[in-house]
Amino acid sequence: MSTSSLFLVLGATGGTGKHFVTRALHDGHRVRVLVRSLQKLGTQAKDLDVWEGSITDVDKIDTDKLVEGVDYVVSMLGDKELQRDKKINYLFMQKLVPSMRKQGVKRFLYQAGGLSKPYQGSLSWTLWLLRNTLASGFNGQHLDNEAVMEYLETQAKDLDWMVHRAGIISDGESKGTLQRSKTKFSMATHRDCADYSYRLMIDPARDAVHTSDFSCYV
Numbered sequence: 001m002s003t004s005s006l007f008l009v010l011g012a013t014g015g016t017g018k019h020f021v022t023r024a025l026h027d028g029h030r031v032r033v034l035v036r037s038l039q040k041l042g043t044q045a046k047d048l049d050v051w052e053g054s055i056t057d058v059d060k061i062d063t064d065k066l067v068e069g070v071d072y073v074v075s076m077l078g079d080k081e082l083q084r085d086k087k088i089n090y091l092f093m094q095k096l097v098p099s100m101r102k103q104g105v106k107r108f109l110y111q112a113g114g115l116s117k118p119y120q121g122s123l124s125w126t127l128w129l130l131r132n133t134l135a136s137g138f139n140g141q142h143l144d145n146e147a148v149m150e151y152l153e154t155q156a157k158d159l160d161w162m163v164h165r166a167g168i169i170s171d172g173e174s175k176g177t178l179q180r181s182k183t184k185f186s187m188a189t190h191r192d193c194a195d196y197s198y199r200l201m202i203d204p205a206r207d208a209v210h211t212s213d214f215s216c217y218v
């Protein structure tokens with residue numbers, strides 16, 4: 001992509017989102033963010049079009065304006081505590097997706113977890129066990145991600161969306177290059193997940209459109 005595009009990054013202050021923002025800026029793109037805390041953006045704030053707000057204040061956010069002029073929307077949102085009993089992402093997506101449609105957004109990437117089931121799909125025995133033991137505290141987050149995947153599959157097939165069912169273990173240095181996989185799943189760093197999602201989004205090929213795959217190291 002030689003020209004500068006406008007990205008809207010949701011979750012820009014998070015583990016994956018912050019790396020995604022850095023990468024997009026580095027490549028000469030413009031980046032709009034919606035954040036709860038300006039302070040968390042640090043000095044990078046000056047390079048961004050910053051909107052302050054919470055996705056839980058659905059009625060207060062003018063989503064049509066939020067996505068105006070935006071080419072690519074990426075969601076790296078998560079709040080484990082709130083998602084215990086509320087599907088905050090799903091509720092926000094129900095308002096955001098019609099705005100994306102109206103404003104002609106080119107692509108939407110939603111980062112879910114590798115332990116979230118794709119719509120009408122299932123988890124391997126190993127991943128099911130991991131979800132229900134060591135990772136059981138994240139169940140609400142997975143249920144929210146699954147509601148979003150169902151919504152995208154059943155009500156937003158007219159949009160070019162892709163879901164990255166990421167596996168994340170740490171915020172350390174890069175461990176390599178991730179690629180898309182229907183079956184193989186790697187525990188990656190935030191940085192590598194962000195890099196992978198970025199490459200997926202700007203890839204002119206359409207192979208990943210309407211998929212909800214894992215990523216694994218090459």
Ligand SMILES: NC(=O)c1ccc[n+]([C@@H]2O[C@H](COP(=O)([O-])OP(=O)(O)OC[C@H]3O[C@@H](n4cnc5c(N)ncnc54)[C@H](OP(=O)(O)O)[C@@H]3O)[C@@H](O)[C@H]2O)c1
Nearest residue numbers: 011013014015016036054055076077078079112113166168
């Ligand atoms: N972390 C993992 O181990 C892991 C593994 C696999 C998949 N995932 C998936 O990847 C996604 C992102 O993961 P992550 O680890 O990068 O997330 P993270 O570090 O927890 O960051 C989440 C981001 O979402 C923002 N956010 C949360 N609630 C918000 C709200 N109400 N309004 C606006 N922004 C809000 C946070 O803002 P604040 O900075 O204000 O909190 C933060 O920027 C999640 O959906 C998760 O399911 C995560």
